[in-house]
Amino acid sequence: MDLGADRRGVDIGPSAIRYAGLSDHLKRLGHTIHDIGNLPVPQPESRPIGNLRLKYLDSIIQSSSELADEVYQALQENEFPLILGGDHSIALGSISGVAKAHPNVGIIWVDAHTDFNTEETTPSGNIHGMILAALAGLGDPQLVNLGGWSPKINKQQIVIIGARDIDPGEQALLREHHIHVFTMSAIDQHGIPSLMKQAIEIAGIDGAPIHLSLDLDSLDPRDAPGVGTPVRGGLSYREAHLAMELVAASQRMISMDVVEVNSILDRENATAQLAVELTLSALGKTIL
Template sequence: MRIRVIGAPIDLGADRRGVDIGPRAIRYAGLTEQLQRLGHSVNDVGNINIPLPENQPTGNPRLKYLEPITKLAEELSGTVSDALQDEEFPLILGGDHSMSLGSISGVARVHKDVGVIWVDAHADFNVEDTTPSGNIHGMILAALAGIGDEHLVNVGGWAPKVDKNKIVIVGARDLDEGEQKLLREHNIHVFTMSDLDRRGISYVMQEAIEIAGANNGPIHLSLDMDSLDPREAPGVGTPVRGGLSYREAHFAMEMLAESQRLVSMDVVEVNSILDRENTTAQLAVELTLSALGKKIL
């Protein structure tokens, strides 16, 4: 596989600083070298230029940093589309989860029937009226589904980016009240940690792959490192206890690799300031390798 690594060190979408160092930390953990050992070729094109929050007006307190976030999304969308058109696999490193508005928009421009597997402790399905924080990283999946502020929804000039029936959230365990109502209203497929406890990771991922990749369609994986239990991934901005175990996360990635449906991937929310000895970044590399074909035997 030919892989294009793209860094998107944005921290405008969240309250806590530190995720802007995430792409550097993941690279430092040996991403390129280990992908090459798997037999992939790697084209690391560096980072998209992101303005510092200190240099930007916050704007609407219920849609913080809306203008620079949508501007980044437009640029990242084009970069990701270019990678796919050059027959390279886009691997986008965050940064907070607001970057996925750009990454998935870019994929959807090329793969119009793409499904999304959103592995996350949170659903990121808020809108301006439901958000308790105003942080846009909690609104991105709704925007991709065509729900929410028009500036977010219409990045790239069209909406929705993803069919709601092909969106699957895996590992959710911290949902806002208004967000819960929206998820039910729009019939979004959500596998909570209770579902994983009841049915097991194998069943849940098989269902997720069948839903997101319906009719043998392409899948984008968005991996938020806070989907893992904080004991495994301490370096995240919004940790929630009771997350995926080390092996559950790896098995989920291995199943995605075996499906051969994955066309793109982003890894987000590695917060190096909160991490311990780059543990979370190292785990991000390990999980990426599993998603891209590494096997135990």
């Protein structure tokens, strides 16, 4: 999916991640893999943009509904859904499917951005910047009510890690709704171990399961050059790995997104390879 962003290229991110050997590496960890392939998503050239403050809304809703059904079915079959993107608008479908199966799910959103815009606050009209707000019940009714209910997640079980590029309207909404945001400044001051432990406790309160949504632009562009919206000063290679390792150690994660690998902007598939490495850490790989 690259309907939710302005820059083309993230639609081939899943292929790049597969090419970097994700399935083989996961099998070596002892996991059984069932790769259902890519869900069909229309290309932007074949669809009208529509409302410039909600670009490609109808197509995103359609694809998100299909993804939600697939994720829900996987969970019903006691499988772990690992969803590869694509831009971060895919999380509307993935988390809707998870929340249908587990209404108390908490969210750890690792991202340079908070994706908490609405039609009223967005400076771009790009829906990948609205998804977390929509899942929390804020924004356009079609986004908010995907699947027929809202909100999908409890605002107090949302934790955003690594934020460093937040639009003014988002800032106001985040404060108004008391969303837990651990910015890069907080990480610099307190360190990843302390903040990730807090994040796991907040998202997983009272034993709730956790969905991890990993946007590769959470990392510093020196480590992850192939993303559509790079922002300097992100997580280091080791900080990102440690964050994933701590989530794995909690044994609370039941599903995961890996998004925003833009192969057109990448160098020698380095960002896709990093996406594989971080996924492995989140799913149990350790140094020793």
